[in-house]
Amino acid sequence: xxxNLLHRIRGRLLKALHFVTLFIAMxxxxxxxxxxxxxxxxxxxxxxxxxxxxxxxxxxxDNYRAMFGAVGEGGVPVLQYFTNSLIISxxxxxxxxxxxxxxxxxFARYRFKGKASIFIGLMLTRAVPGVSLSLPLFIVxxxxxxxxxxxxxxxxxxxxxVPFTIWLIDGFFRQVPVELAEAAEIDGCTRWQAFWKVxxxxxxxxxxxxxxxxxxxxxNEYALASQLTRSTFSKTMPVGLRDFTSEFTINWGGMCxxxxxxxxxxxxxxxxxxxxxxxxxTFGGVKG
Amino acid sequence: xxxxxxxxxxxxxxxLQVVHGIDLEIxxxxxxxLVGPSGCGKxxxxxxxxxxxxxxxGEIKIGERLVNDLPPRHRNISMVFQNYALxxxxxxxxxxxxxxxxxxxxxxxxxxxxxxxxxxxxxxEYMDRKPGALSGGxxxxxxxxxxxVRHPEVFLFDEPLSNxxxxxxxxxxxxxxxxxxxxxxxxxxxxxxQVEAMTLADRIVIMRDGYIEQVGTPLDVFETxxxxxxxxxxxxxxxxxxxxxxxxxxIAIDGGPxxxxxxxxxxxxxxxxKVILGFRADNLMPYGHAMPMESGCAEFDMxxxxxxxxxxxxxxxxxxAGKEVQAKMLNPRPVADGERLQFRLDLARCHLFDADSQxxxx
Ligand SMILES: Nc1ncnc2c1ncn2[C@@H]1O[C@H](COP(=O)(O)OP(=O)(O)O)[C@@H](O)[C@H]1O
Ligand SMILES: [Mg+2]
Numbered sequence: 001x002x003x004n005l006l007h008r009i010r011g012r013l014l015k016a017l018h019f020v021t022l023f024i025a026m027x028x029x030x031x032x033x034x035x036x037x038x039x040x041x042x043x044x045x046x047x048x049x050x051x052x053x054x055x056x057x058x059x060x061x062d063n064y065r066a067m068f069g070a071v072g073e074g075g076v077p078v079l080q081y082f083t084n085s086l087i088i089s090x091x092x093x094x095x096x097x098x099x100x101x102x103x104x105x106x107f108a109r110y111r112f113k114g115k116a117s118i119f120i121g122l123m124l125t126r127a128v129p130g131v132s133l134s135l136p137l138f139i140v141x142x143x144x145x146x147x148x149x150x151x152x153x154x155x156x157x158x159x160x161x162v163p164f165t166i167w168l169i170d171g172f173f174r175q176v177p178v179e180l181a182e183a184a185e186i187d188g189c190t191r192w193q194a195f196w197k198v199x200x201x202x203x204x205x206x207x208x209x210x211x212x213x214x215x216x217x218x219x220n221e222y223a224l225a226s227q228l229t230r231s232t233f234s235k236t237m238p239v240g241l242r243d244f245t246s247e248f249t250i251n252w253g254g255m256c257x258x259x260x261x262x263x264x265x266x267x268x269x270x271x272x273x274x275x276x277x278x279x280x281x282t283f284g285g286v287k288g
Numbered sequence: 289x290x291x292x293x294x295x296x297x298x299x300x301x302x303x304l305q306v307v308h309g310i311d312l313e314i315x316x317x318x319x320x321x322l323v324g325p326s327g328c329g330k331x332x333x334x335x336x337x338x339x340x341x342x343x344x345x346g347e348i349k350i351g352e353r354l355v356n357d358l359p360p361r362h363r364n365i366s367m368v369f370q371n372y373a374l375x376x377x378x379x380x381x382x383x384x385x386x387x388x389x390x391x392x393x394x395x396x397x398x399x400x401x402x403x404x405x406x407x408x409x410x411x412x413e414y415m416d417r418k419p420g421a422l423s424g425g426x427x428x429x430x431x432x433x434x435x436x437v438r439h440p441e442v443f444l445f446d447e448p449l450s451n452x453x454x455x456x457x458x459x460x461x462x463x464x465x466x467x468x469x470x471x472x473x474x475x476x477x478x479x480x481x482q483v484e485a486m487t488l489a490d491r492i493v494i495m496r497d498g499y500i501e502q503v504g505t506p507l508d509v510f511e512t513x514x515x516x517x518x519x520x521x522x523x524x525x526x527x528x529x530x531x532x533x534x535x536x537x538x539i540a541i542d543g544g545p546x547x548x549x550x551x552x553x554x555x556x557x558x559x560x561x562k563v564i565l566g567f568r569a570d571n572l573m574p575y576g577h578a579m580p581m582e583s584g585c586a587e588f589d590m591x592x593x594x595x596x597x598x599x600x601x602x603x604x605x606x607x608x609a610g611k612e613v614q615a616k617m618l619n620p621r622p623v624a625d626g627e628r629l630q631f632r633l634d635l636a637r638c639h640l641f642d643a644d645s646q647x648x649x650x
Contacts, residue, residue, distance in 0.1 A: 179373035182340050185360045186367045187387035187434070197390075201377045 033263070040064070040256035047252045063253040076254070078261065080232045081240040086265075088150055088236060089218040092157035096214045099158070100165025101207060105195070107166065108173035122163040130160065134227045141228055148230040156224055161214040168213070172206025173199065208273045219266055237262045290351035290364075290441035290474055291316045292337060298345035299332050299498075307332055308498045309346060314491075319468050319475045323485035324495035325521070330478040333495070334444050337476060339363050350442060366435035367444040370451065372427045374419035380406075380430050381415040387438045405433040408470065409463075425456045432464070436471055445477040449484065461487060482522050486510070494518050512639075516646045519566050519639060525603065525614045527566045531643060534561045539640075541565065544609030547586040550635040553649055562643035569603065571634040572615040578632050579618065586633040590615075595623045606631075 039047045041059040069075040106112075107119060137156060138147070146152030176199050184194035200207070222238040229235045241258055244251040292314040299307035307329045314320045322330045335341040337348060339360035348355050355363050375383050382389075384405055388398040406412045409429040419427055428448065435443055448464075449457045465488055468475055479485055485492050486506045494501045494509060494517075502514040513519035513527070520526040532541040534557045540546045547565065549557060557563060573579065575587070590606040590613065602620035606613050606629075615631060617623065640649045 177371060177373060179369045179371055180375065182338075182360075183367070183369060183373040183434075184375075184386075185340070186338060186365065187438070188361045188390040190359075190361065193390065198375055198377075202375075 036256045036259050036263075039253060040260045042253065044251070044253050047256075063257040067254050067257050076240060076243045076258065077232045078240070078258065081235055081237045082261070084150065084232075084234055085219060085236040085238075085262075088153045088157065088234075089215050091150075092154045092161065092218045093211055093215040095154070095158045096161035096165045097169075097207060097211050099162050100169045100210055100214075101200075103162070103166035104169030104171075105173050105199075107170040108176075109178070122166060125159075125163050130221075131223045134224055137224065138227050147228060148234045150234055152228055153225060153234065153236070156228065157214075157218040157221065160221070160224075161217055164217075165210040165214055168210040169203070169206055172203040175206075176202050212270060212273050215269060216266055219262070291318075291349075292442055292474060292476065293349035294333075294337070294346070295348075296346035297333070297336060297343055297348060299329070299336060299341065300344040305344075306498050307336070310495075310498075310500050312493060312500065312503070314474060314476060317472050317474055319477065319488060319490045320493060321477045321479060321485040321489035321491075322493045322495055323479055323482055323521075324501075326480050328495045329498040330480070330495055331446055334367075334446055334476060334478050337442070338365055338367050338444050340367075364441045365444055366438060366440040366442075367446065368431045368435050368448045370447040372419075372431040372448075372451075374427055374430055374434070376419055379416050379418055380411060380422070380433075383419065383430055384411075384433050384437050386434065391438075401437050405437045408436065408467070409433045424452055425460065428452060428456075428460055429463075432467065436467070439471075439473075441473065443473060443475045443477075445475065447479055448477075450479070450481070457484075464488065483524065486522070492522075494521060512648065512650075513566075514648055516564060516566065516641050519641070519648075523568060525569050527568050527639070528572070528611075528613045529641075530565045530609055530611060530613070532563055532565055534559055534563060539563060539565055541609045545586070545588040547588075547633065548584060548635060550638040550640065551583060552636070553640045556649050557640070563649070564641040564643050564646070566639035566641060567633060567637060569614040569616045571637040572613065572631055574604070574615065574617050575630040575632055577617040577619055577621070579634075581632060581634040582636065584635045586635055588631060588633075589628055590631050591626060591628045592623050594625060597622075604629075 181194040244255040294312040532539040538546040594605040596603040602617040
């Protein structure tokens with residue numbers, strides 16, 4: 001047989017193998033999510049069936065209907081939870097991004113006393129498991145009357161996210177050459193203009209990705225929210241999932257339906273910002 | 289249009305002083321090149337003129353204005369950076385017009401100025417591209433265009449050509465020279481490349497370790513270097529330097545031949561003085577392959593270790609008194625390594641430096 005043909009066949013085989021491996025990996029990553037989506041459309045009997053029913057016998061919207069229904073009949077104040085989640089996540093993300101930009105820029109551009117130790121200190125706060133803070137946080141919040149308020153959770157999430165946004169944004173600003181701002185200053189900008197007209201747009205991708213991470217952290221956080229919220233006034237969606245558990249039963253279908261509602265905004269947001277992430281830092285302004 | 293005036297300018301980073309009180313007068317429309325080895329403080333000096341670096345002492349004036357504490361935007365200068373620093377998120381057109389837009393000039397005026405600059409630098413085809421889609425040479429031109437659009441009083445260049453390949457560098461060098469003729473204005477240009485300095489400058493400022501070693505026209509610094517540093521830094525190949533001692537009316541090269549004290553220096557050296565004799569390869573040539581030497585010449589034998597044919601001439605590497613010495617051969621013939629030739633040294637073209645101070649004897 002001809003040598004070239006052999007190599008061609010080998011190439012094709014390798015390619016196919018690649019594809020299969022990737023497919024399996026992706027499947028493993030996606031299956032739990034898809035299972036949740038699938039279960040949200042299935043009756044409880046089928047969800048609980050053993051051995052599992054892989055191919056759904058019937059799909060319906062019963063779980064969704066019940067969730068939006070009256071409270072007594074398995075209904076949950078979904079809209080209220082959604083609004084709470086949205087207000088808390090968006091506000092805390094905005095604040096975390098603003099603080100992260102100020103801090104990240106300072107770390108990337110300026111030298112000051114104790115820079116390294118402050119930076120390490122910030123990172124160390126991430127090493128403390130969040131839950132271990134729940135009791136002290138609870139006490140502080142209770143004393144200041146911030147239990148069961150939006151502001152209470154917003155403050156907690158800002159504190160949770162700021163070290164991370166600073167770290168991420170610092171990394172992006174470090175990649176923006178100092179000369180860009182200097183050139184802008186020579187072109188007539190003030191320091192402030194140079195930042196907003198040149199450095200910020202160039203590092204926008206970084207700020208956007210920090211924003212996504214901060215938002216998702218706040219959106220999905222459960223442990224602290226479950227301690228610091230009491231009522232529909234401030235409960236977020238992850239905490240709302242617990243409404244489906246009662247003393248002896250768990251309404252898995254309802255839980256899955258709410259989980260799907262939770263996933264959707266996160267997906268949409270990621271899609272919207274994804275463009276910026278992929279575009280990455282549009283370099284070429286400077287010769288590397 | 290403006291002159292630039294530096295008086296006792298000092299730069300310190302904490303306790304580390306990197307520029308030691310330099311004085312420099314740059315005339316209106318003059319093209320001045322700061323040249324020196326890497327780390328000697330050229331960029332720092334330029335950035336102090338630009339206002340990007342605070343000055344730790346002394347005075348800087350642009351025109352008649354003291355600018356010591358003015359921010360860059362109030363100095364009416366433009367700067368071209370080594371890495372170009374183009375705004376990556378803007379098109380070429382936006383890059384060029386940025387300064388005028390910031391100054392809130394009418395759109396019509398901006399368009400006119402941008403088109404004019406694009407014309408001068410032949411950038412018209414690329415106006416809607418982002419810098420990322422340009423070649424190195426094109427980026428370089430955009431950077432220059434951005435500088436000329438605002439008609440500044442002073443242009444500052446910080447090694448603008450060092451990221452280009454050799455051919456493009458020569459080409460852009462010519463363009464910068466032409467640009468200076470077209471848009472008359474004062475230029476301060478930093479480079480570590482002495483060829484660039486020689487070809488571009490009206491006056492060269494040679495720096496070392498935060499001091500100015502010599503200021504002069506390219507020919508000045510080539511023909512009458514103030515000290516051994518300038519002598520070896522300017523000119524290629526570098527000037528040959530041989531240590532010796534004055535005995536009678538001769539200089540005894542340490543471990544080598546004795547050579548008559550060159551005429552310009554008779555009476556300026558003392559008996560027993562330690563000196564350094566300097567001469568360029570162009571003034572040391574093998575017998576029969578040399579230029580006519582008008583006044584006196586010294587003759588001695590030297591073994592050639594290596595020869596580099598360059599076509600019209602051949603560069604010869606020999607060793608004299610244990611030091612490598614470079615010579616040139618006109619109308620070259622092949623030279624075998626190890627061949628011993630008789631050389632003639634043009635005494636009128638020799639330089640003499642005091643061995644202790646390294647300064648030229650005049
Ligand atoms: N921000 C800084 N802090 C401390 N030292 C610096 C700083 N910037 C430059 N230097 C020092 O100043 C000297 C001159 O630097 P520079 O002007 O960049 O040299 P060059 O002539 O190569 O342009 C160098 O020794 C450099 O290490
Ligand atoms: Mg430099």
